[in-house]
Amino acid sequence: MPNICTALLTGALLLLQGCTHLAPETYTPKLGQMGKDVMWLPTRDELVTQLLTAARVGPADELVDLGAGDGKIPIAAARQFGARAWGIEYNKDLAALAQRNAERAGVADRVRIVHGDIFKEDFSKATVVTLYLLEELNAQLRPTILAMRPGTRVLSNTFSMGDWEPDQVIRAGTGMGFFWTVPAVVQGQWAVQGLGTAETAVLRLAQKHQRVGGSLTLGGQVQTLLGASVDGADLHFSFVDAQGLLKSVKAQVMGAGFQGEVSGPYGMVDLPHDTVKVSGRRLGD
Ligand SMILES: C[S@@+](CC[C@H](N)C(=O)[O-])C[C@H]1O[C@@H](n2cnc3c(N)ncnc32)[C@H](O)[C@@H]1O
Incomplete structure (x- = not known):
């Protein structure tokens, strides 16, 4: 009987050692x-x-x-x-x-x-x-x-x-x-209000990841954007307005729309720095 008990105990100990060795703790x-x-x-x-x-x-x-x-x-x-x-x-x-x-x-x-x-x-x-x-x-x-x-x-x-x-x-x-x-998807055409003309401007954007380029049709004139970027949901582009002044748009893209401000020119102390609301609506690709 003691032999069976010893054998069982030894077996149990070996099993325990084996388990301890495999335990995730070690x-x-x-x-x-x-x-x-x-x-x-x-x-x-x-x-x-x-x-x-x-x-x-x-x-x-x-x-x-x-x-x-x-x-x-x-x-x-x-x-x-x-x-x-x-x-x-x-x-x-x-x-x-x-x-x-x-x-x-x-x-x-x-x-x-x-x-x-x-x-x-x-x-x-x-x-x-x-x-x-x-x-x-x-x-x-x-x-x-x-x-x-x-x-x-x-x-x-x-x-x-x-x-x-x-x-x-x-x-x-x-x-x-x-x-x-991760950049917002801005590729495509956008109708833009607030760029200083009564009629809606059309923004056309090409995009590869965070790199963006494109053109703006404003007052019947097409111009190449002067610097455009997308940083997360922040869209930024610059353009020349109907008076020939460089303006800058900073907007937040939310799905099929964007909201932001157009400001500038900068560094021209004798010109007022007005900030105007701008909004965009996606027209398609
Ligand atoms: C190079 S290590 C990097 C560990 C940790 N991220 C670090 O930088 O210290 C890559 C890890 O990915 C795990 N791994 C490999 N393929 C996986 C998969 N399909 N799903 C989840 N984890 C995976 C590996 O087990 C390994 O722990």
């Missing part, structure tokens, strides 16, 4: 271990701080890290910048470790790690997206990211977004990252 990821689509390598602390600083991450933000690894980016976003943050991590053990790291860092109330696939989870509500993936994975995610709310900030460690030029290149030590802002 899980230690290995640098370079393969994930579903890309291996695990953590972004260096210095670059994390530089990236989140460049994007002006703050308490109003919801940051998502696509492929969260040990959770260091969502944790930094919450701890250093006061943001709410979540991460999507395909490796179950890494996801559990990341959540534990958030608890240890005292930010579990603002950091959530989801065990899931970045190509399946819905992150469309995030205001900041961070990536440390690969060029081809960024290319696959780009249409989803470009369809996010204008003004969403996007940060990538090392890897670019093809021909979507970054707004900023960020260097930290030997590391490098990129910063983009």
Whole structure:
């Protein structure tokens, strides 16, 4: 009988040891271990701080890290910048470790790690997206990211977004990252009121990501826009008015319309600096 008991006890102990060894609590990821689509390598602390600083991450933000690894980016976003943050991590053990790291860092109330696939989870509500993936994975995610709310900030460690030029290149030590802002879609024709003529002006815009060009038909005359840009939902263009003066429009794009102000000229002290409301309505492509 004692032999059976000893054998059972030994078996139970071995099982327990085995369980302890496999328990997520002791899980230690290995640098370079393969994930579903890309291996695990953590972004260096210095670059994390530089990236989140460049994007002006703050308490109003919801940051998502696509492929969260040990959770260091969502944790930094919450701890250093006061943001709410979540991460999507395909490796179950890494996801559990990341959540534990958030608890240890005292930010579990603002950091959530989801065990899931970045190509399946819905992150469309995030205001900041961070990536440390690969060029081809960024290319696959780009249409989803470009369809996010204008003004969403996007940060990538090392890897670019093809021909979507970054707004900023960020260097930290030997590391490098990129910063983009999702632009509003402004391509097409717009009817514009408030540019100083009784009749409606027609704005024609061509667009590739945040790069914008086009023309304005004002008082029957077509002119090429003198500088146009879109920064998130902010549309900016300059034109010459019926009196030959350079004017500047700053407007906020909201779906099929924009609202803003036309101002200028600047730096001409003897001319009044009047600001006039301007509005636009989308006519089509
Ligand atoms: C290079 S690491 C970056 C980790 C972290 N974002 C950082 O910058 O420190 C990429 C991470 O993505 C995870 N991953 C790979 N494919 C994934 C997928 N399809 N869905 C979610 N996570 C994935 C890997 O397991 C790995 O932890």
